Structures are given as C-alpha cells and as structure tokens.
Amino acid sequence: VLQVILRRARLGLRIPAVCALLIQASAFAAVILGSAILDWWADFQVSIALAALIQGLLAAALSYQLGMAIWWIWIQFLFPLALVFTLALHISSYLFLGAFVFLLALYWTIFRTRVPFYPSFPATWDAVAAMLPQDRAIRFADIGSGLGGLLIHLAKVRPESNFLGIELAPLPWIVSFFRAKTKSLPVQFERGDYCQLNFAHYDVVFAYLSPAAMPAVWEKAKKEMRPGSLLLSYEFPIVGNEPHLTSACDARGVFIYGWYM
Numbered sequence: 491v492l493q494v495i496l497r498r499a500r501l502g503l504r505i506p507a508v509c510a511l512l513i514q515a516s517a518f519a520a521v522i523l524g525s526a527i528l529d530w531w532a533d534f535q536v537s538i539a540l541a542a543l544i545q546g547l548l549a550a551a552l553s554y555q556l557g558m559a560i561w562w563i564w565i566q567f568l569f570p571l572a573l574v575f576t577l578a579l580h581i582s583s584y585l586f587l588g589a590f591v592f593l594l595a596l597y598w599t600i601f602r603t604r605v606p607f608y609p610s611f612p613a614t615w616d617a618v619a620a621m622l623p624q625d626r627a628i629r630f631a632d633i634g635s636g637l638g639g640l641l642i643h644l645a646k647v648r649p650e651s652n653f654l655g656i657e658l659a660p661l662p663w664i665v666s667f668f669r670a671k672t673k674s675l676p677v678q679f680e681r682g683d684y685c686q687l688n689f690a691h692y693d694v695v696f697a698y699l700s701p702a703a704m705p706a707v708w709e710k711a712k713k714e715m716r717p718g719s720l721l722l723s724y725e726f727p728i729v730g731n732e733p734h735l736t737s738a739c740d741a742r743g744v745f746i747y748g749w750y751m
C-alpha cells in the first residue's frame with residue numbers, strides 16, 4: 491500500500507497543477523506562521539492584502555526555483571491577490587459553484603491529461619476526409635472526440651465506414667452522444683479514457699490533443715496499431731518522427747500530420 495501511495499505521489503508531483511497547488515499551500519502556511527510570529531513578537535498585524543502579496547511572491551519564487559514554466563510563475567504570483575480581490579466583490583458563492591461544476595464537466599481531469607477541450611472546425615474535417623483511404627470501408631477512432639463534430643461529418647460523407655469517438659470529459663461526451671442519437675449514422679460515442687482503447691481495432695486513429703500527450707500516443711500507436719494503419723494528428727507533430735503525410739495548411743496555418751504504421 492505504501493509503495494502504491496509513494497508511486498502515485500511521485501506521479502502527482504510530475505503534474506504541474508499539483509505542484510502549483512502544493513507550492514501555494516506551502517506559501518500560505520509560511521505566511522500564516524510568519525504573521526502569527528509578527529503578531530506575538532512585535533504586536534504587528536499583517537493585513538489580508540499584504541499577506542496575499544507576500545504569499546504570491548513566495549509562491550512565485552518557489553515555482554521559479556523548481557523550474558516551472560513562466561506562465562505558472564505569473565499564475566502563482568497573481569492567484570492569492572485575485573482571490574482577495576474577488577472576495578471583496580461579495581459575489582454569490584453559488585455563482586462560483588456553478589462555474590466550477592460547468593468547468594469541471596467541460597475539462598474534467600485536464601490537470602492530469604494536459605489536454606483541454608477545444609473543437610476542430612469544418613475545414614479540418616474536410617482535410618481529414620481527404621486523407622482517408624478511399625477504396626474501402628474503414629474503422630476510424632477519434633481519441634478525445636469532444637463535441638463529436640468531426641465524426642458526425644465523416645459518418646455523413648463515408649456512410650459505409652464505422653466511427654468511434656472516445657471522450658473523457660462528461661459535458662462534451664453527453665453533447666456528442668445526444669447529437670449521434672438524433673441521427674442514424676454509423677457513429678458511436680463512448681465515455682472513457684483512450685489509454686484503455688485498443689488501437690489495433692482501427693484502420694485510422696485521429697488525435698487532436700496537445701504536445702504533452704503526443705509522445706505517449708505515439709508509443710501506444712507503435713505498440714498496438716496494425717501494419718498499414720494510419721495515425722493522424724491535427725496541429726501537433728510527434729517530435730523526432732517525420733510524418734508520411736501532411737495536409738495542406740488550413741486558414742490558421744495548421745497542418746494535419748499522418749504516419750503509416
């Protein structure tokens with residue numbers, strides 16, 4: 491049990507959001523302790539605003555020391571100040587609860603996967619359709635299928651083929667699920683983690699994820715995908731692996747990359 495706890499703790503510490511939270515909690519504890527000592531020793535009461543400023547500075551300095559990315563250093567500095575400022579606005583706590591539940595349903599365990607939700611658009615869907623094998627029916631998986639737009643489009647233009655979307659976050663998944671229910675198309679949306687999906691069952695696996703996710707997707711694809719099957723990645727190349735296929739760039743200047751296994 492201890493080994494499992496230690497392994498999970500080590501994995502957790504590799505997640506920047508978990509590190510940031512621990513740093514912020516340590517800075518908070520240091521500020522509370524420092525304020526109590528000042529109060530007891532010098533009869534000096536630290537104001538909430540000053541405490542927030544010191545906590546932000548401490549957290550930013552610790553984050554810098556630990557080599558966190560520059561945006562985390564700014565987030566760490568501004569977080570306690572933003573908290574104090576927002577509390578002063580006396581906004582109903584139900585609003586925060588509502589926003590929290592909405593964001594949780596939309597982004598779910600983004601702190602772990604490091605893949606946020608953002609949809610692709612019709613120009614990309616057409617480019618993906620043009621990259622698919624045209625001479626036969628295929629089995630296609632969108633790993634992290636979001637609102638399901640890509641698969642619903644592909645199922646319309648390739649009705650002889652089969653499409654599966656797998657999505658971790660509940661809100662995008664439920665939207666895609668009901669979109670598919672209202673149409674009779676060869677498309678299915680499952681809620682789950684693509685790490686548990688066997689890529690061997692698909693002729694084409696499509697990913698629109700993030701640079702952080704791509705090395706593990708590549709390893710999984712190499713291990714599981716059958717010879718001749720195709721891995722596509724929109725926007726994010728796989729460092730050190732030249733693609734066999736590249737689409738024309740879209741209006742944003744972004745490409746789709748393809749690798750035959």
Ligand SMILES: C[S@@+](CC[C@H](N)C(=O)[O-])C[C@H]1O[C@@H](n2cnc3c(N)ncnc32)[C@H](O)[C@@H]1O
Pocket residue numbers: 596597603605606607608609610611632633634635636637638639640656657658659662682683684685697698699
């Ligand atoms: C950038 S969006 C792409 C959405 C969709 N493929 C599209 O083209 O519109 C990435 C999606 O992957 C989902 N995701 C991230 N990690 C995942 C995982 N391990 N398993 C399943 N879905 C995941 C996210 O919740 C998010 O909705």
